[in-house]
Amino acid sequence: MSAAGPIAAELAVEGIVASSGVLGQEVLHLDRERYLDVVATLRDAAFDMCADLCAVDYLHHLDRSLPEAVTPERFEVVVNLLSLARQLRVRLRVQVPESDPVVPTLFPLYPGSENMEREAYDLFGIRFEGHPDHTRILMPDDWEGHPLRKDYSVGRVPVQFKEAPGPR
Amino acid sequence: MGLQDLNHNFLTGSLEELVKWARRSSVWPATFGLACCAIEMMAAGAADFDLARFGMEVFRGSPRQADLMVVAGRVSQKMAPVLRQVYDQMVEPKWVISMGVCASSGGMFNNYAIVQGVDQIVPVDVYAPGCPPNPQTLIHAILTLHEKIRLGELTKRRPGETGAGIDLAAEPTPVGWVAPPSGGVRLGTPR
Amino acid sequence: MTDEELVAETSEGLQELQDLDETSPEELAIEQGTSLRLAEGLVLDPGDMDVEFGADETMIINMGPQHPSTHGVLRIMLELEGETVLRSKPIIGYLHTGMEKTGEQLTYVQGATNVTRMDYLSPLHNELVYALATEALLGIEVPRRATWIRMLMTELNRISSHVMWMATNGMDLASTSMMIYGFRDREMVLSFFEKTTGLRMNHDYIRPGGVAADLPDGWEDDVMAIVETIPGRVDEYDEMLTGQPIFKQRTEGVGLISPELAVAMSATGPILRASGVAWDLRRSMPYLAYDEVDFDVIVGTVGDTYDRYAVRLNEIRESCKIVRQCVEKMPRGDYRTQDKKVTPPPRARIDESMEALIHHFKIFTRGFEVPAGEVYVAIESPRGELGCYMVADGSNKPYRMHIRGPSFVNLQSLPPLLRGGLIADAIAVISSVDPVMGEVDR
Numbered sequence A: 001m002s003a004a005g006p007i008a009a010e011l012a013v014e015g016i017v018a019s020s021g022v023l024g025q026e027v028l029h030l031d032r033e034r035y036l037d038v039v040a041t042l043r044d045a046a047f048d049m050c051a052d053l054c055a056v057d058y059l060h061h062l063d064r065s066l067p068e069a070v071t072p073e074r075f076e077v078v079v080n081l082l083s084l085a086r087q088l089r090v091r092l093r094v095q096v097p098e099s100d101p102v103v104p105t106l107f108p109l110y111p112g113s114e115n116m117e118r119e120a121y122d123l124f125g126i127r128f129e130g131h132p133d134h135t136r137i138l139m140p141d142d143w144e145g146h147p148l149r150k151d152y153s154v155g156r157v158p159v160q161f162k163e164a165p166g167p168r
Numbered sequence B: 001m002g003l004q005d006l007n008h009n010f011l012t013g014s015l016e017e018l019v020k021w022a023r024r025s026s027v028w029p030a031t032f033g034l035a036c037c038a039i040e041m042m043a044a045g046a047a048d049f050d051l052a053r054f055g056m057e058v059f060r061g062s063p064r065q066a067d068l069m070v071v072a073g074r075v076s077q078k079m080a081p082v083l084r085q086v087y088d089q090m091v092e093p094k095w096v097i098s099m100g101v102c103a104s105s106g107g108m109f110n111n112y113a114i115v116q117g118v119d120q121i122v123p124v125d126v127y128a129p130g131c132p133p134n135p136q137t138l139i140h141a142i143l144t145l146h147e148k149i150r151l152g153e154l155t156k157r158r159p160g161e162t163g164a165g166i167d168l169a170a171e172p173t174p175v176g177w178v179a180p181p182s183g184g185v186r187l188g189t190p191r
Numbered sequence C: 001m002t003d004e005e006l007v008a009e010t011s012e013g014l015q016e017l018q019d020l021d022e023t024s025p026e027e028l029a030i031e032q033g034t035s036l037r038l039a040e041g042l043v044l045d046p047g048d049m050d051v052e053f054g055a056d057e058t059m060i061i062n063m064g065p066q067h068p069s070t071h072g073v074l075r076i077m078l079e080l081e082g083e084t085v086l087r088s089k090p091i092i093g094y095l096h097t098g099m100e101k102t103g104e105q106l107t108y109v110q111g112a113t114n115v116t117r118m119d120y121l122s123p124l125h126n127e128l129v130y131a132l133a134t135e136a137l138l139g140i141e142v143p144r145r146a147t148w149i150r151m152l153m154t155e156l157n158r159i160s161s162h163v164m165w166m167a168t169n170g171m172d173l174a175s176t177s178m179m180i181y182g183f184r185d186r187e188m189v190l191s192f193f194e195k196t197t198g199l200r201m202n203h204d205y206i207r208p209g210g211v212a213a214d215l216p217d218g219w220e221d222d223v224m225a226i227v228e229t230i231p232g233r234v235d236e237y238d239e240m241l242t243g244q245p246i247f248k249q250r251t252e253g254v255g256l257i258s259p260e261l262a263v264a265m266s267a268t269g270p271i272l273r274a275s276g277v278a279w280d281l282r283r284s285m286p287y288l289a290y291d292e293v294d295f296d297v298i299v300g301t302v303g304d305t306y307d308r309y310a311v312r313l314n315e316i317r318e319s320c321k322i323v324r325q326c327v328e329k330m331p332r333g334d335y336r337t338q339d340k341k342v343t344p345p346p347r348a349r350i351d352e353s354m355e356a357l358i359h360h361f362k363i364f365t366r367g368f369e370v371p372a373g374e375v376y377v378a379i380e381s382p383r384g385e386l387g388c389y390m391v392a393d394g395s396n397k398p399y400r401m402h403i404r405g406p407s408f409v410n411l412q413s414l415p416p417l418l419r420g421g422l423i424a425d426a427i428a429v430i431s432s433v434d435p436v437m438g439e440v441d442r
Helices: A006-011 A032-044 A111-124 B013-025 B036-045 B080-089 B101-105 B135-151 C003-010 C025-032 C099-103 C108-115 C123-138 C144-172 C176-197 C219-242 C245-251 C259-264 C270-274 C305-329 C347-352 C354-365 C406-418 C423-433 C437-441
Strands: A017-020 A026-030 A049-057 A075-083 A088-096 A102-104 A127-129 B068-072 B095-099 B126-128 C059-063 C075-081 C084-091 C373-381 C384-392 C400-404
Touching: A006 A026, A026 A032, A032 A075, A032 A088, A032 A102, A049 A111, A049 C384, A049 C400, A075 A111, A075 C384, A088 A102, A088 C373, A111 A127, A111 C406, B013 B135, B036 B068, B036 B095, B036 B135, B036 C176, B068 B080, B095 B101, B095 B135, B126 B135, C075 C406, C075 C423, C084 C406, C084 C423, C099 C108, C099 C400, C108 C123, C108 C400, C123 C144, C123 C373, C123 C384, C123 C400, C144 C176, C144 C219, C144 C305, C144 C423, C176 C219, C219 C245, C219 C305, C245 C305, C245 C423, C259 C270, C259 C406, C270 C305, C270 C384, C305 C423, C347 C354, C384 C406, C400 C406, C406 C423, C406 C437
Parallel strands: A026 A088, A102 A127, B068 B095, B095 B126
Antiparallel strands: A017 A026, A049 A075, A075 A088, C059 C075, C075 C084, C373 C384, C384 C400
């Protein structure tokens, strides 16, 4: 059992697992079902800005060590919330399985998450249910594939060097 | 029509020199700054490295009024058709300087998102390396272009090309060493 | 979802502004900038907007990506009634470089070269946030002199970035002399950077473990020359622009954003401070040595373009103050950590010691390994909160490196800012948001 951090203790919501990370940052591990409720509760607890929302593809680390009661999946959606009044940050990690990469959108709570969710969709293929403008944002509209997934290659073009003809 | 039909003889010699002098003394660049190189291009146009002494301080917003396209910055896959469209909208005679390593060859970004060298899309006259190139490097590239205009053929700017440009529908050129077209202009030191 | 369905869904048409009748209510709400769940009682009602036009009288046009006035390759679709902007939609991605993917292929030593090209107007800030994230994961302490050198260089970078903003903002508002003056001052800072780091832009100077090289001899004179000339010139620009009636008419009351709206849209930096929220990470969540220097956080009142201009102008003055204090209080000591696994040895020692040679070789070819973990570090860049979320897995390359670009998030505020204004106001507003497309698209 990991020690509950101050914010998790304050929220007193069942089923979230808190851990303390590097620099003493508090990380809350959630499952998808409780995601929106916990975020709404945090919003009421003065976390009024969604600082960052990104996704991670743990294809090479499907057996990574997480606190008990959290089953690792292939994708994670990481949300960073910021409280201006309390000068605090909290990080949420939501496990998203590869077979059904759907997560509810935070747009009704934080309109500022719109672009960030579109980027996560574009680069990872995670769908955000209820997002008002669910289109690609960085890649061209007709691009196939999701570039930041680990099974998508970098696309490196082999470069051949040949000695340049010159005065010898 | 126009200068294309000029038959070279001793009578037209000084006329050609006059036209080439006029062309290289007022090359107007089109704004095509994409990334970090654009900042150095703006710095080259500003006070310390003045481009106005070459007649180039007016960066035309409209490609119709521009002679030179300085591709300053990395060209992404989404931007490539836009680049080609702007190049096509420019009126002959037009030149392209590929500024920086990202425009010349893809630079440090050899990945899915960046076109590996803008010469896959538009024909380039001068490559200016650097990341980003100093404004002095850009000015050297511009002076090299002036030399190219001064020494080059008036009616056929690139050997083997009539101005039609690159066929976009064709397969992309294979990457690797491409031998320069024969009959390329030998450049002297810019004066 | 199969690839065909994906292509069909994302094909041409959905990223554009469609006719009013064909747009769903949710999309309409974003494009009008009114779909915001604010605190109870503050929900904006589209009926409150004073601009009402029929669907058949409007025209949808495209601005950019190649346009002299969009800062970089930004494309905005505008719905216009005459010259008034109704709905707008910024479309980005024209500079997408795959830097986050490239970051996973480069070692931690090489990572700064990649990250520095994101926000190319303040490259040292990108390098700083990357180095701070790596050092947090490594768990190493950076010597005090390195911290103060980093602070000095990033504040100088803030000065050069804000001066550059004033130059381009001036040019967008048709003051070409401001453009030339701004670049003249920027050259002063850039020549100091060239002396210290070797490059005018995109220096690979702030690396995990400290900085790449010590400050050169005589740096105090160079820096004091900068901070003694620039405030005087900033006063001149103040007089040239702030007191001028044309400038004031073009910027006052244009592009208003309320504090609640700014927070809801996750806008940070001068946009947030200009609308009255006193949030500056250097003061609220200090990093480096910002709690040991004395400076003010500039806050606006109304939240219009004029306030954003005034905030940035005064931030230049505050940065000059901080730089002065850095010069006075610069501690002596090492400019990078002595941990042999992270820092290469001094070049002279390579000739003498085999171990030094091996360490040098290993650090520059293989890099160092960072223990598994994840961290989010944020600093205050000239555009807002610049964050780095890094996931390390014990190897010599980051497993995931995500940079939270402030301009990427600030661009979401454009539809509410542009609504109801004229096209000329749109240009002034976009310029005041100060997007740098390198960090928007990464």
